[in-house]
Amino acid sequence: MLIRRPSDIKPSEITPESIYLRRRELLAQAIAGGLIAAASPVSFAEPTPAAGPAATLNYRVNAQYTVSAAANTFEQITHYNNFYEFGVDKTDPASYSGSFKPHPWSVEIAGEADKTGTFTLEDILKPHPLEERTYRFRCVEAWSMVIPWVGFPLGDLLKRFSPTSRAKYVEFTTVLDPKDMPGQRERILPWPYVEGLRIDEAMHPLTLMVVGLYGRELPNVNGAPMRVLIPWKYGFKGGKSIVRIRFTERQPRNTWNVADPEEYGFYANVNPNVPHPRWSQATERRIGGGFFDQRQPTLMFNGYTEVAGLYRGMDLRANY
Amino acid sequence: MPGFALGVDPVRFVLDTLGKTALNLLLITLAVSPVRQLAGLSNLIRLRRMLGLFVVFYASMHFLTYIGPFQGLSWPAIAQDIGKRPYITIGFTSLLLLIPLAVTSTDKMMRRLGRRWQTLHRLIYLIAPLVVLHYWKMLKLAGREPLVYASILAVLLAWRVWRRYGRARRLRIGPAAASKTVASRAPAGTSVGSSN
Numbered sequence: 001m002l003i004r005r006p007s008d009i010k011p012s013e014i015t016p017e018s019i020y021l022r023r024r025e026l027l028a029q030a031i032a033g034g035l036i037a038a039a040s041p042v043s044f045a046e047p048t049p050a051a052g053p054a055a056t057l058n059y060r061v062n063a064q065y066t067v068s069a070a071a072n073t074f075e076q077i078t079h080y081n082n083f084y085e086f087g088v089d090k091t092d093p094a095s096y097s098g099s100f101k102p103h104p105w106s107v108e109i110a111g112e113a114d115k116t117g118t119f120t121l122e123d124i125l126k127p128h129p130l131e132e133r134t135y136r137f138r139c140v141e142a143w144s145m146v147i148p149w150v151g152f153p154l155g156d157l158l159k160r161f162s163p164t165s166r167a168k169y170v171e172f173t174t175v176l177d178p179k180d181m182p183g184q185r186e187r188i189l190p191w192p193y194v195e196g197l198r199i200d201e202a203m204h205p206l207t208l209m210v211v212g213l214y215g216r217e218l219p220n221v222n223g224a225p226m227r228v229l230i231p232w233k234y235g236f237k238g239g240k241s242i243v244r245i246r247f248t249e250r251q252p253r254n255t256w257n258v259a260d261p262e263e264y265g266f267y268a269n270v271n272p273n274v275p276h277p278r279w280s281q282a283t284e285r286r287i288g289g290g291f292f293d294q295r296q297p298t299l300m301f302n303g304y305t306e307v308a309g310l311y312r313g314m315d316l317r318a319n320y
Numbered sequence: 321m322p323g324f325a326l327g328v329d330p331v332r333f334v335l336d337t338l339g340k341t342a343l344n345l346l347l348i349t350l351a352v353s354p355v356r357q358l359a360g361l362s363n364l365i366r367l368r369r370m371l372g373l374f375v376v377f378y379a380s381m382h383f384l385t386y387i388g389p390f391q392g393l394s395w396p397a398i399a400q401d402i403g404k405r406p407y408i409t410i411g412f413t414s415l416l417l418l419i420p421l422a423v424t425s426t427d428k429m430m431r432r433l434g435r436r437w438q439t440l441h442r443l444i445y446l447i448a449p450l451v452v453l454h455y456w457k458m459l460k461l462a463g464r465e466p467l468v469y470a471s472i473l474a475v476l477l478a479w480r481v482w483r484r485y486g487r488a489r490r491l492r493i494g495p496a497a498a499s500k501t502v503a504s505r506a507p508a509g510t511s512v513g514s515s516n
Contacts, residue, residue, distance in 0.1 A: 075328075141460070143329065188463065280400060285329075291331060
């Protein structure tokens with residue numbers, strides 16, 4: 001005869017109390033996650049080790065910013081990009097960013113602002129609720145993707161430091177870490193990478209500080225732990241792995257403009273009418289399509305025409 | 321990479337691989353004569369025609385990938401690229417210059433052209449630097465690789481210059497021999513770099 005002994009393991013020992021108490025919140029998150037997965041026509045590939053941590057973020061989907069075309073897969077976004085700090089090939093970031101450590105991280109706030117100093121990543125991020133926005137991404141090399149970023153408006157962050165009236169520009173500096181960034185061991189570009197925006201561009205509600213991708217913490221490949229994203233500009237304008245934000249009175253000297261002023265300007269607005277010296281910008285190849293897919297016409301300001309007012313009266317041919 | 325035999329961007333991958341293969345084969349073709357001379361492997365000459373034709377094949381496939389999958393057969397865009405973007409102008413020119421070499425590669429054409437065959441095929445000394453330049457100018461940042469290609473090409477061409485120069489010096493025994501050498505070599509020398 002089988003007499004089953006009652007289990008002497010208490011339920012509280014199975015699930016830690018902290019998680020048990022958050023059960024409703026976790027359920028809601030799981031359901032929300034499921035809905036996002038069901039609504040997206042993309043496949044969720046398992047992250048590879050190089051793709052970074054799989055930690056999920058707490059965010060809401062901002063339905064105001066979606067793209068009619070299907071988003072690129074996590075796999076595509078994390079295995080095809082330019083991040084010269086890890087090497088010049090598009091697969092180099094995925095191959096060589098594994099040992100890069102985005103934690104712990106601190107960010108220096110400097111220049112023309114009332115509150116400056118060095119802050120931990122946690123202090124930088126704490127007050128900002130995260131949202132997912134799906135943006136078109138247009139590389140200056142005439143290829144494009146559709147990417148669901150997780151982040152918050154950059155302007156919300158910048159306002160916290162009370163920039164003064166002399167803050168006409170914002171400069172973003174990428175980390176200098178030649179030990180874990182093999183590209184920086186070669187003089188491909190003058191390191192560290194510097195990018196900049198006019199203050200009104202930086203404060204525009206479209207401009208994001210990105211900390212995640214597909215609901216996960218931003219992978220090393222794409223600029224962990226945080227990167228800037230300006231959807232109406234070519235991708236290189238968005239500095240990655242930011243360690244320094246400086247408010248300046250004079251226009252920052254952005255790295256690509258220093259390296260090759262004929263080909264890369266300060267503004268770098270997506271503009272189908274202004275060709276790059278070595279290729280046309282009128283069309284783009286959407287990554288992830290078939291081998292014989294047609295190119296797509298490139299849209300003015302990458303389709304984000306609400307920013308046109310920022311450049312009224314400016315010669316966009318001269319200010320490329 | 322899992323799931324993508326040709327990577328995330330197969331068009332670019334195929335385009336780049338075909339171009340790079342053509343360039344590699346071109347340098348190997350140019351290495352045939354030096355290796356043959358230095359190693360005393362006279363049989364190697366049999367490989368040269370085949371290697372040269374492979375160069376033309378890969379260069380043509382590279383071009384077809386560019387006009388088809390890459391540019392989507394958009395003729396205005398292709399014409400604009402070839403006309404306006406120097407590195408594409410250079411690449412296209414080198415492909416055009418390769419065509420007469422491929423066409424005259426048969427035994428029959430060699431016999432028919434006689435001495436002019438060699439003069440015509442010296443075009444490769446113009447084409448090879450153009451191809452390296454095409455690759456160099458295509459890259460966003462030059463980096464090390466085009467420098468390696470340029471150096472290898474420089475060595476292969478320098479070997480030929482040195483050989484001719486050295487031979488001329490050896491022949492310069494008396495004034496008659498020297499003037500004879502110069503006279504016989506002048507037309508060949510000027511034909512290098514011309515597009516006849």
